[in-house]
Structure formats: C-alpha cells, structure tokens
Amino acid sequence: MSADNTSQQINKTIRKDVEKIVDKCDIEDICAQCDAASNKTVSYCRCWKSKKFPFCDGSHNAWNKETGDNVGPLVITKKQA
Amino acid sequence: MSADNTSQQINKTIRKDVEKIVDKCDIEDICAQCDAASNKTVSYCRCWKSKKFPFCDGSHNAWNKETGDNVGPLVITKKQA
Numbered sequence: 001m002s003a004d005n006t007s008q009q010i011n012k013t014i015r016k017d018v019e020k021i022v023d024k025c026d027i028e029d030i031c032a033q034c035d036a037a038s039n040k041t042v043s044y045c046r047c048w049k050s051k052k053f054p055f056c057d058g059s060h061n062a063w064n065k066e067t068g069d070n071v072g073p074l075v076i077t078k079k080q081a
Numbered sequence: 082m083s084a085d086n087t088s089q090q091i092n093k094t095i096r097k098d099v100e101k102i103v104d105k106c107d108i109e110d111i112c113a114q115c116d117a118a119s120n121k122t123v124s125y126c127r128c129w130k131s132k133k134f135p136f137c138d139g140s141h142n143a144w145n146k147e148t149g150d151n152v153g154p155l156v157i158t159k160k161q162a
C-alpha cells in the first residue's frame with residue numbers, strides 16, 4: 001500500500017491494533033436486545049465513527065454533514081406481534 | 082463541506098442518489114436467512130465496497146490490503162440447537 005492509499009482508510013480510530021474487525025453476534029442475543037429496547041430495534045454502525053461501536057450512536061449524521069457522504073446504520077427490528 | 086472533506090467519503094459508489102442509506106431488516110427474516118445458509122450465518126457489509134451490499138461479499142479484504150485498513154463485516158449467527 002502507498003501512503004496515499006493509507007489516508008483513505010474508513011476506520012481511523014476503532015481497535016486499530018486488530019488486523020480485521022469482524023463482530024460476531026448471535027441472533028438470539030440480538031432478539032433479546034430488540035425485546036429490551038422500547039422501539040424493538042437494534043442499530044449497528046457502518047460509518048466507523050460511533051463511540052458505541054459496533055452499535056450506532058448517530059455519529060453518521062455529523063460525518064455525512066462534514067463530508068457529503070450518505071452512510072447510515074443497519075437497523076434490525078423485531079416484528080410486532 | 083469542503084472539497085477536501087468530500088474526498089473522505091467512505092461510500093463512493095452505493096446508491097449515491099439517496100441522502101442516507103439505512104437498511105432495515107426484520108430479525109425474523111435474518112433468522113430465515115441463517116437457517117437457509119449452510120453455515121447458519123449472514124454477514125453484513127461495513128466497508129461499503131460489496132457488490133452485494135448490504136451483504137458482505139469479501140470485498141473488505143482487497144480494501145484492507147490496498148489501504149492498510151482493518152474493516153470487516155457484522156456476522157450474525159444462529160446458535161446451533
């Protein structure tokens with residue numbers, strides 16, 4: 001990689017000591033988190049700016065405003081009975 | 082935003098006509114996808130390079146190699162009975 005390519009890294013801050021950040025979740029655990037949330041929803045960060053990574057904390061909005069980007073979270077919802 | 086900030090966008094190609102890309106999934110549907118997969122797993126892209134976005138197609142590996150980044154997918158697995 002060249003120095004120029006390095007500047008393109010989309011993750012600047014999160015766990016840079018790790019070679020590749022893969023977050024593994026059990027669907028059963030996500031289901032329990034949905035149940036516990038008032039909106040029955042769990043949001044996962046895809047902008048690499050969240051202070052609650054791997055969860056979304058809304059930081060994508062400042063990022064989009066600053067750069068004109070259009071990134072946002074993966075939102076997992078439980079269907080209401 | 083300045084021209085310099087614009088160059089930092091982490092999503093260069095996916096649905097740039099949309100103001101903010103938020104993918105909403107029902108946990109029940111993810112569960113069915115896990116069941117259908119031989120490894121009981123569904124992987125969601127967080128590098129914005131996948132040709133199967135919102136799903137991971139392994140493109141993060143080329144990105145990491147090219148830029149020295151360390152991004153990877155969110156992997157959702159169903160516990161085996």
Ligand code: FES
Nearest residue numbers: 045046047056059
């Ligand atoms: S904070 Fe990263 S997608 Fe919301």
Ligand code: FES
Nearest residue numbers: 126127128137140
């Ligand atoms: S292709 Fe984007 S995280 Fe795997």
